[in-house]
Amino acid sequence: MEPVLQVKNIAKEFPGVKALEDISIDFYPGECHALVGENGAGKSTLIKIIASIYKPTRGEVLLDGKVCNFKTPKDALDAGIAVIEQETSIAPHLTVAENMYLGCEPKQANGLLDRKKMEADSQSVLDEMGLEIDAHTVCDTLTAAQLQMVEIAKVISKHAKVVVLDEPTSSLSEKEIESLFEQIKKMKAANTTMIYVTHRMAELPIVCERCSIFRDGLKVAEYMVKEVSEQTIVNSMVGRELGAYVKPEHTAKEEMLRVENLCQKGVFENINFHANAGEIVAFSGLVGAGRTEVMEAIFGATKVTSGKVFLYGEEVHIKDPADAINRKIGLATEDRRRTGLLLKKTIQENVGLPNLPFHAKKGFVNVPWEKETSEDYMEKLKIKAPNIQALCGNLSGGNQQKVILSKWLAAGVKILILDEPTKGIDVNARAEFYALMNKFVEEGGCIIMVSSDMPEIIKVADRAYVMSEGHLTGELARDEIDELHLISLASPVSA
Numbered sequence: 001m002e003p004v005l006q007v008k009n010i011a012k013e014f015p016g017v018k019a020l021e022d023i024s025i026d027f028y029p030g031e032c033h034a035l036v037g038e039n040g041a042g043k044s045t046l047i048k049i050i051a052s053i054y055k056p057t058r059g060e061v062l063l064d065g066k067v068c069n070f071k072t073p074k075d076a077l078d079a080g081i082a083v084i085e086q087e088t089s090i091a092p093h094l095t096v097a098e099n100m101y102l103g104c105e106p107k108q109a110n111g112l113l114d115r116k117k118m119e120a121d122s123q124s125v126l127d128e129m130g131l132e133i134d135a136h137t138v139c140d141t142l143t144a145a146q147l148q149m150v151e152i153a154k155v156i157s158k159h160a161k162v163v164v165l166d167e168p169t170s171s172l173s174e175k176e177i178e179s180l181f182e183q184i185k186k187m188k189a190a191n192t193t194m195i196y197v198t199h200r201m202a203e204l205p206i207v208c209e210r211c212s213i214f215r216d217g218l219k220v221a222e223y224m225v226k227e228v229s230e231q232t233i234v235n236s237m238v239g240r241e242l243g244a245y246v247k248p249e250h251t252a253k254e255e256m257l258r259v260e261n262l263c264q265k266g267v268f269e270n271i272n273f274h275a276n277a278g279e280i281v282a283f284s285g286l287v288g289a290g291r292t293e294v295m296e297a298i299f300g301a302t303k304v305t306s307g308k309v310f311l312y313g314e315e316v317h318i319k320d321p322a323d324a325i326n327r328k329i330g331l332a333t334e335d336r337r338r339t340g341l342l343l344k345k346t347i348q349e350n351v352g353l354p355n356l357p358f359h360a361k362k363g364f365v366n367v368p369w370e371k372e373t374s375e376d377y378m379e380k381l382k383i384k385a386p387n388i389q390a391l392c393g394n395l396s397g398g399n400q401q402k403v404i405l406s407k408w409l410a411a412g413v414k415i416l417i418l419d420e421p422t423k424g425i426d427v428n429a430r431a432e433f434y435a436l437m438n439k440f441v442e443e444g445g446c447i448i449m450v451s452s453d454m455p456e457i458i459k460v461a462d463r464a465y466v467m468s469e470g471h472l473t474g475e476l477a478r479d480e481i482d483e484l485h486l487i488s489l490a491s492p493v494s495a
């Protein structure tokens with residue numbers, strides 16, 4: 001079998017960073033080839049080189065045996081290489097159909113846009129994928145998961161030779177993941193070459209035939225997925241044996257937050273819960289259950305219709321996020337690129353951001369404090385970047401997440417709300433992150449963690465609430481938190 005796509009001796013250097021050193025991989029038709037590795041290992045960089053978004057420092061990309069000399073990503077796409085990047089590139093103000101045909105709109109004989117054909121073709125791809133999305137919808141009304149599916153629909157409609165997916169499942173629900181896997185199967189059957197990046201090891205045997213393991217810009221191994229265990233893959237990723245995570249015992253202390261009958265019309269209803277100092281309280285459920293919305297409301301980012309919020313037993317009315325931060329509440333949002341980080345700012349500036357009100361001197365930013373603190377967190381959380389002056393937009397996904405955590409830890413918050421905190425975080429960094437969460441609650445903080453990753457909830461939560469379709473469906477004590485309870489409470493109750 002001849003490879004369709006080849007990368008040969010690829011190296012990529014950014015100022016101060018060797019992102020890739022000498023990577024060679026052959027990609028075969030009808031096969032899905034996984035790229036796995038820790039955060040910052042270089043997976044997305046290789047993908048951007050394949051897509052002609054970046055030029056490699058050395059090495060070449062070959063399509064059907066011929067060296068590619070693409071000038072722009074559009075050239076690569078026209079040659080049949082379609083890439084879905086880690087973070088969505090959908091234009092929010094355009095409709096689904098307009099996004100799907102952006103840059104290659106069907107034309108009528110007179111040269112004008114053939115809107116009818118564009119909309120009909122888009123709709124038929126969406127329908128065939130089993131998505132309940134109307135091609136006329138403006139994209140900013142869609143959820144993160146729906147946007148991801150639109151990106152995939154866009155690629156499918158192009159009948160590309162090579163399809164690259166960079167962490168496609170990190171914001172999808174179980175049902176959407178299933179539908180995506182179904183699409184991947186179909187594309188493989190049509191002899192498409194697939195490249196797939198994921199941090200979810202369990203997905204490898206389901207979707208991939210081969211996998212290449214990246215470590216610090218090098219390819220350290222290539223396996224046939226069938227022939228190796230998950231443990232082997234993880235060990236070669238990390239470069240050592242990763243010990244099992246032991247869940248520590250926490251002792252819950254005084255109540256910090258209580259929520260009574262919180263309602264937001266049409267979004268969630270009658271939410272009652274509390275969270276204590278010294279514990280990690282999890283919110284489990286399916287994507288779209290309303291957990292993010294509850295957290296945003298508590299943080300003052302949206303208004304509630306009715307209900308009460310108490311801090312340390314006293315009723316409070318949190319006006320807006322600034323007010324929440326003043327009261328030592330932090331919210332690390334799920335969508336880090338839209339609401340979590342200023343991508344054009346440095347690590348130092350991002351870490352300093354929520355701290356401005358406390359540390360600014362006479363209206364000036366306290367630069368020495370910012371510097372020292374961000375350096376401190378960079379080391380503690382092992383943020384991979386040349387220095388604290390690195391722009392957050394240039395960091396790998398997992399490292400961006402660590403900057404978000406640093407900024408809240410540095411702000412000295414007491415109640416930390418984490419919405420899908422380990423989305424896109426590699427196995428090793430996850431273990432480090434859990435250790436940091438444990439330390440935070442052991443020092444008297446309280447963590448409320450929204451997660452759609454069940455094994456994660458089982459691993460870290462001291463107590464868990466489950467939500468389904470805007471309602472709280474149950475509360476589980478530490479020893480009741482298992483897959484069976486979580487699934488049965490999360491399932492939508494059919495009327």
Ligand SMILES: Nc1ncnc2c1ncn2[C@@H]1O[C@H](COP(=O)(O)OP(=O)(O)OP(=O)(O)O)[C@@H](O)[C@H]1O
Nearest residue numbers: 014019039040041042043044045394395396397398
């Ligand atoms: N435009 C850029 N400028 C400077 N450095 C960059 C740029 N893009 C990537 N890097 C650096 O290159 C390295 C590899 O990053 P890359 O995004 O490829 O990692 P990744 O394997 O995709 O990680 P993740 O799993 O977190 O997404 C990182 O150290 C990153 O900070």
Ligand SMILES: [Mg+2]
Nearest residue numbers: 043044086397
């Ligand atoms: Mg990446």
